[in-house]
Structures are given as structure tokens and as C-alpha cells.
Amino acid sequence: MPKTTIDAAGSPLIRLKGAIQQYPWGRTGSASLAARLAPNAVGPEFKLDEKESYAEVWMGTHKNGPAHLYKTPSTSLQSIILTDPARLLGAPVHDKWPDTPQVPFLFKILSIEKALPLQAHPDKSLGERLKKEKPDLAPDANHKPEIAVAIGKPLPGEDADISFTGFVGFKPLEEIAANLKDVRELRDAISDRAAVDTFVHSPSREGLKKVYAALLTHGAEGKAKAHVEALAQRVKEGAKAVEGLNERQARLVRKVTEQYPGDVGVFATTFFMNFVALKRGEAIYIGADEVHAYLAGDIIECMAVSDNVLNSAFAPPEEIKQQVPIFLEMLTYTARPASHWALPVKPYAHSLQRRTSAYDPPLEEFTVLGTSLRPGPGGVGGDGRRERLGAVGGPTIGIVTRGKVRVSAGGDALDLEEGGIVYVVPGNEVQVELLQPDGDGEGEVWWAACVA
Known part of the structure; x- marks a missing residue:
């Protein structure tokens, strides 16, 4: 029988407490899925308040929400890593990033009730510059490309089986x-007739930059x-009054106005951005400097380790005024159908019993x-x-989202209920067994791994 009492210093498995x-x-x-997972994800001291919003569970070493050891909460995962990086x-990971001995990704559960701020994440070059010049806007000198995988139940009011929506x-x-x-x-909101007319008659990337900048700048100025x-009033009055809009628009x-009345983001999302609706198990990849705003649903999210974000709508006015100029400067202005951002799911090459799928973005830092x-029967x-x-050369973090599961490696084992989080030391094959x-x-475990 594998050991179930684990010494974190030498074990291939470390049970973690995430941060909510x-x-x-x-x-x-x-x-909130984040709240339902919290008793095991962040510890028994978590006390649910039905009036509070619970948005995310973080799993990683980022200073804004670092993971700690479950049985010795005063000890951070980062401090353990520094003893033998x-x-x-x-x-492979330590050699690639010797100056930053940390988990190279930030793994999250998100549970979304209303639109997140209209946002983008700086690329590495801009992140480095902002950290030096405006550290209040960018705490990290790193990029933050990310993926989102829908894992929740179907959303009311959406088409069948849709469990996540966003722009x-x-x-x-x-x-x-x-x-x-x-x-x-x-x-009228853009208030630059020449820019609008030019773009309407000859759409171009430069024209898009001009009209979007005019819209968001006017939004920041109120x-x-x-x-x-x-x-919003026209839409409220009914179908005959909504000339120029299709049913989805x-x-x-109506939906976004209810959440953020009068916010310029209503225009900046609905009329400029792709509306994305994902079924459970479907995913999107959002590169650095790409505009996005999630709307609703439960997702797995993973990104290069960074908490840099610049907002331009659906956020406090003083924040918007400060950030809009840089936000507009950084965007790629890539204009494509929604399918451009889809991330396909593939069989995982290291899945020895074919029960695991991979979401592999064009990044070095992680695979989900x-x-x-x-x-x-199955697999x-x-x-x-x-x-x-199979064993991989970089770190792996896993969280149980459905059922009770035993995770084993190198003669050690952890029995984890929903919300249980485990860190797998590189070089170890992992056995996973559904106990209940x-x-x-169903049983389900989500992992982020640096498959170095």
C-alpha cells in the first residue's frame, strides 16, 4: 500500500491550499464553484457567506495569491521550492528560467456571474517597461497569455449545453x-464622423484603431x-424600436446594460467583439495584448505567471481614465471570426490509459x-x-472538481475530495483512481503542467 502520510520536503506529492x-x-x-470547492481547496477555515461573491481559486506561487502546504499553512509552496528548485x-524549467525559481504558470478556477472588466494583458516587453515605469499597473515583468476551458453546467437563457459565454x-x-x-x-458615442465614415467605406486595422480609441476615450471621459x-432604452421598448440590431445584439x-448601466463597454463589446459560447470541455486561447471580457460560467483558466491586467470598461472610472491610453496602445487589433481564438482539445501524449485530454497553447509555460x-469500462x-x-520534466498542479479521487506517485498517495489540490514533483509517473x-x-481532475 502506498504511504498516505507525506513529508513535503521529500515527497513526490504535496497537498496544497490555494487562495480564494x-x-x-x-x-x-x-x-459559486470557487466557494463550493473552497473547503478543500483553501482549507477548513473557509466560512461561506451566502451574500459574498467568490470569483477565483488560485493555484501557484504568485505573490498575490500564493499556495501553501495544506497541513502546515504557514509554509508556502514557494519557500519549499526554494530549498531545491x-x-x-x-x-529543464530551472535551467530555462534560472532567475525566477517559481511555478511558471498560474492555474485558476473562475466562477463568473457578470462581465469581467474589458481587459488585455501586456506582452513581455510592455510588462517589463510598465513594471519599471508604472509598477502600480504592472506588478510583473512577464507576459500573460491565457486559456479558458468551460467546465460548468449549462447556463440558463443560452442555447442547449452552453456553459460559458464571453467576448x-x-x-x-x-x-x-x-x-x-x-x-x-x-x-454618436464615437463622435468622430470622419473616422467612422472612412472605416465604414474602407475597413482597415488602422481605421479600427481610430474608431475604437475615440469610443473608449469618450467613455473614459463620461x-x-x-x-x-x-x-438601452430603444432595446427596452421592444422589437419595432430596435432598428439596426439583430436579436443577439x-x-x-440588455444583459450587459443591466450589469453596467451606461457603461461604454456595452458598445465596445457588443458591436466590436466576437461573442463566444462554449460547451463543456471547449476552450479558447487569448494571447498577450488581445482584448477580451468574460461574461458568465465556470471555467478552468491558466496563464503564464503574471497578474498584469489593463482595463478599459466595466471597472471604476478612476481606474479606466488611468489605463485606457496604454490599453489602446497595446492591443493587436487582430480582427478575425471567433473560431480564430478556439483552442482544440487533443489526446494527451503522456496519458497511458487514454482518460486524459490536452489543451496545448503555443507556449512554453504550460499545458492544461x-x-x-x-x-x-473505458480507456x-x-x-x-x-x-x-507519464512523468514530465516540469511541475504539475491538479485539482479535483468531481468525485473523490486517489492520486499516487512514487509510493505515496493522497485521497482528495472535490477541491483537493496536489503538486506533483517533476519526474514522477502519476496514478489516478476514482474512489467515489x-x-x-463522474470523477474529474484538472491539471496544469509544464511538460518540459
Whole structure:
């Protein structure tokens, strides 16, 4: 039998306490997946308040929400790593980033009730510059590309099986031009007739930069509010009054206006950006300097280790005024269909029993993995309860999201209920066994791994 009492200093497995983050856009009380996972994810001291918003669970070494050892909460994962970074991060990771001996990714659970700020994350060059010049805006000299994987239940009011919605990237230029032509309040909010006319007649990336800058700048100055409210009133009056809008646009204007009345973000998202709706298990990849705003749902999120973010709407006015100029400067202004940001799921090469799928963005820092377990036959070997994951050269963090699971490596084992978090030291094969399925008969573990 494997040992179940583990010495963190020498064990291949370390049970972790993550950090919970409370932001206004998070789901409230027990409706939040982050809150439901918290008793095991952040520890038994977590006390649920049904009136509070619980937005995220963080798993990693970032200073704004560092993980600690579950049984000795005064000890951080980072402090353990510093005792032997070559072993605990893996030689390939330690050699690649010798000056930053930390987990190279930040792994999260998000539970979203309303739109996040309209945001983008600086690339590495801008992150380094901002950290030197404006450290209040950028605490990290790193980039922050990220992926999001839908893991929640279907959302009410959406098409069947849709469990996540959001705005990602700019629509194709011709679609944006059509919206500018059709929606008078949008043109009035931009208040630059020459820029609008030029873009409508000859859509271009440079033209997009001009009209989007005019819109968000007027929003930061409070000059767009009346125009947003005027369109919201038209939508409220009903179908005959909503000339120039299709049904989805009218629904989005109504929804986002209810959350952020009069906010320029209503225009900046609905008429400029792709609306993305994901089923469970589907994913998107958002590179550095790409505009996005998540709307609703429960997701796995992973990113290069950074907490840099610049906001331009759906945030406090004083924050917007400070950040909009840099936000507009940094965007790529990539204008493509929503499919451009889709991240395909693939079989995981190190899944020895074929129960694990991989979401592999074009990055060195991480791959996200989803292991699905269920009683009965399945996978290689015919047992759907078990999985084996081959050893990798970098660190791995896993969280149980469904059922009760045993994770074993190198003669040690941890029995983890929903919310349980484990750190796997590089170089260890991992065995995963479903001990007890959830109410739907499933077991599930999500992992972030640096497959060095």
C-alpha cells in the first residue's frame, strides 16, 4: 500500500491550499464553484457567506495569491521550492528560467456571474517597461497569455449545453463596419464622423484603431453614457424600436446594460467583439495584448505567471481614465471570426490509459489537462476508474472538481475530495483512481503542467 502520510520536503506529492479571490463579478455564495470547492481547496477555515461573491481559486506561487502546504499553512509552496528548485521545478524549467525559481504558470478556477472588466494583458516587453515605469499597473515583468476551458453546467437563457459565454477579440472588419453603419447611437458615442465614415467605406486595422480609441476615450471621459442609455432604452421598448440590431445584439445590450448601466463597454463589446459560447470541455486561447471580457460560467483558466491586467470598461472610472491610453496602445487589433481564438482539445501524449485530454497553447509555460473517470469500462485496460500519467520534466498542479479521487506517485498517495489540490514533483509517473463518483457518476481532475 502506498504511504498516505507525506513529508513535503521529500515527497513526490504535496497537498496544497490555494487562495480564494473575491471580486464583484464572481458568483454569490454556494452558487459559486470557487466557494463550493473552497473547503478543500483553501482549507477548513473557509466560512461561506451566502451574500459574498467568490470569483477565483488560485493555484501557484504568485505573490498575490500564493499556495501553501495544506497541513502546515504557514509554509508556502514557494519557500519549499526554494530549498531545491532543480528538483521541485525540474531541471529543464530551472535551467530555462534560472532567475525566477517559481511555478511558471498560474492555474485558476473562475466562477463568473457578470462581465469581467474589458481587459488585455501586456506582452513581455510592455510588462517589463510598465513594471519599471508604472509598477502600480504592472506588478510583473512577464507576459500573460491565457486559456479558458468551460467546465460548468449549462447556463440558463443560452442555447442547449452552453456553459460559458464571453467576448473575445475583434470581429471581422466588415462586421464592425456594418454595425457602425446601422447603429446611430454607436456613431454618436464615437463622435468622430470622419473616422467612422472612412472605416465604414474602407475597413482597415488602422481605421479600427481610430474608431475604437475615440469610443473608449469618450467613455473614459463620461461622454458616451447618454448614448449607451439611449440605445438601452430603444432595446427596452421592444422589437419595432430596435432598428439596426439583430436579436443577439439586442439581448447582449440588455444583459450587459443591466450589469453596467451606461457603461461604454456595452458598445465596445457588443458591436466590436466576437461573442463566444462554449460547451463543456471547449476552450479558447487569448494571447498577450488581445482584448477580451468574460461574461458568465465556470471555467478552468491558466496563464503564464503574471497578474498584469489593463482595463478599459466595466471597472471604476478612476481606474479606466488611468489605463485606457496604454490599453489602446497595446492591443493587436487582430480582427478575425471567433473560431480564430478556439483552442482544440487533443489526446494527451503522456496519458497511458487514454482518460486524459490536452489543451496545448503555443507556449512554453504550460499545458492544461483534463482527466475524466467513471465506473465501468473505458480507456486502455478497460477500467474507466483509473488513469496513469507519464512523468514530465516540469511541475504539475491538479485539482479535483468531481468525485473523490486517489492520486499516487512514487509510493505515496493522497485521497482528495472535490477541491483537493496536489503538486506533483517533476519526474514522477502519476496514478489516478476514482474512489467515489459525484452525483452524476463522474470523477474529474484538472491539471496544469509544464511538460518540459
